[in-house]
Every structure is written in C-alpha cells, then in structure tokens.
Amino acid sequence: DGGITQSPKYLFRKEGQNVTLSCEQNLNHDAMYWYRQDPGQGLRLIYYSQIVNDFQKGDIAEGYSVSREKKESFPLTVTSAQKNPTAFYLCASSKIRDTPYEQYFGPGTRLTVT
Amino acid sequence: EDQVTQSPEALRLQEGESSSLNCSYTVSGLRGLFWYRQDPGKGPEFLFTLYSAGEEKEKERLKATLTKKESFLHITAPKPEDSATYLCAVHPRGETSGSRLTFGEGTQLTVNP
Numbered sequence: 001d002g003g004i005t006q007s008p009k010y011l012f013r014k015e016g017q018n019v020t021l022s023c024e025q026n027l028n029h030d031a032m033y034w035y036r037q038d039p040g041q042g043l044r045l046i047y048y049s050q051i052v053n054d055f056q057k058g059d060i061a062e063g064y065s066v067s068r069e070k071k072e073s074f075p076l077t078v079t080s081a082q083k084n085p086t087a088f089y090l091c092a093s094s095k096i097r098d099t100p101y102e103q104y105f106g107p108g109t110r111l112t113v114t
Numbered sequence: 115e116d117q118v119t120q121s122p123e124a125l126r127l128q129e130g131e132s133s134s135l136n137c138s139y140t141v142s143g144l145r146g147l148f149w150y151r152q153d154p155g156k157g158p159e160f161l162f163t164l165y166s167a168g169e170e171k172e173k174e175r176l177k178a179t180l181t182k183k184e185s186f187l188h189i190t191a192p193k194p195e196d197s198a199t200y201l202c203a204v205h206p207r208g209e210t211s212g213s214r215l216t217f218g219e220g221t222q223l224t225v226n227p
Contacts, residue, residue, distance in 0.1 A: 033214070099165075
C-alpha cells in the first residue's frame with residue numbers, strides 16, 4: 001500500500017530538548033511538507049521541499065529545522081528555540097510536475113513538551 | 115496575499131438535514147481548489163480537486179462546486195458518520211508559491227442522530 005507514515009504517534013519531551021519527527025512516503029512524490037495544527041485552527045506551513053537536498057521556509061519556520069537527503073524522507077526537528085512546541089504535526093506529500101497537485105497527509109504526530 | 119475563508123466555523127445538523135459549507139478565496143489565479151475531511155486526531159483525508167469555475171465533483175453524499183470566487187461543499191441527507199472538520203485549500207497560480215497550498219481554518223460539522 002502506498003502512503004505516508006509518521007512516527008511516533010505521540011511524543012513527550014522536556015523543555016530544552018530537541019526532538020525529531022519522522023516522515024516517510026512511498027508514493028514517489030517529489031514534494032514533501034510539514035504543517036503544524038493547534039486546537040481549533042487550520043494548518044500552518046512550517047517547511048516544504050520540492051526536490052532532494054533543497055527546502056524552503058513556510059510561514060512559521062522559526063525554531064524548526066529539516067533535511068531532505070532522500071526523496072522518501074523529510075524529518076522535522078523541533079529545536080529548543082521553538083517557544084511553543086506543543087502541537088499536532090502533520091506531514092504531507094504531493095506531485096509537482098503533473099496536475100493534480102493535491103497533497104496527501106500522514107496520520108500525524110502529537111508532540112507534548114512540558 | 116492569497117486568502118481562504120471558510121464559513122460557518124461550526125455547523126450542527128440533524129441526520130437527513132441537507133446543508134452547504136462555504137469556502138471563499140482570493141488568489142492571483144487558481145490552479146486548483148481542494149477539499150479535505152479531517153477526523154479528530156487524524157491527518158486530513160483528500161476528497162476533491164476542482165480546477166475551473168462551473169466544475170462539480172460528487173462522492174456519496176458530498177458534492178463540491180466551484181465559482182470564480184468561492185466553492186461550496188453540499189452535504190445531502192447527512193449521517194452521523196459525516197461528522198468531521200472539512201478543510202478547503204487553494205493552489206495559487208503565482209510562480210513564487212511553488213507547490214504550496216493555502217488552507218482555510220475549516221468548518222466543524224456535527225450530525226446528530
């Protein structure tokens with residue numbers, strides 16, 4: 001089955017610690033994305049990548065970092081510089097060369113920092 | 115600046131009571147408009163893509179329509195299992211946007227039995 005996997009589903013960390021969220025896709029999509037969702041709010045774009053070894057900041061990139069060493073993988077690191085890291089994190093992927101450009105989402109990782 | 119506004123924020127229906135959700139958008143050219151369904155604690159599930167004004171797509175009790183300024187998601191004779199948050203997103207035509215989408219904040223639909 002093709003799809004997007006995110007791990008872990010739940011993650012707990014202490015303040016001051018960096019944490020890395022995993023995202024893998026086997027849809028052969030070129031582009032991958034990271035979103036943050038807070039309760040009762042829409043999706044806010046953190047980072048996205050349209051090609052291996054290249055990525056762009058989204059609307060709320062401060063305190064986050066990413067890498068794209070393989071087409072299938074796009075891990076997100078939440079650093080200690082992120083002031084309010086507790087949230088639901090969603091990874092997505094899409095084609096970019098041919099329409100349609102809809103994004104497909106993973107199941108999400110709920111991060112709690114105390 | 116590209117903007118997507120969804121209304122209402124929340125909608126309560128009785129089972130079988132048809133209604134519509136609205137997605138108004140302001141973009142510099144539209145490549146596509148997307149509807150997603152999101153259940154609590156899960157990732158959004160893709161429903162429809164609409165490309166041009168006048169286009170319609172249907173899936174079971176859902177029908178999405180598109181005009182030059184807005185899209186509607188019509189829900190006919192809803193059932194409790196249709197309860198979810200429905201998200202609208204647009205893919206602008208501007209070159210600087212790349213493949214990124216702009217999402218609305220969603221409409222939370224509750225269908226009571």
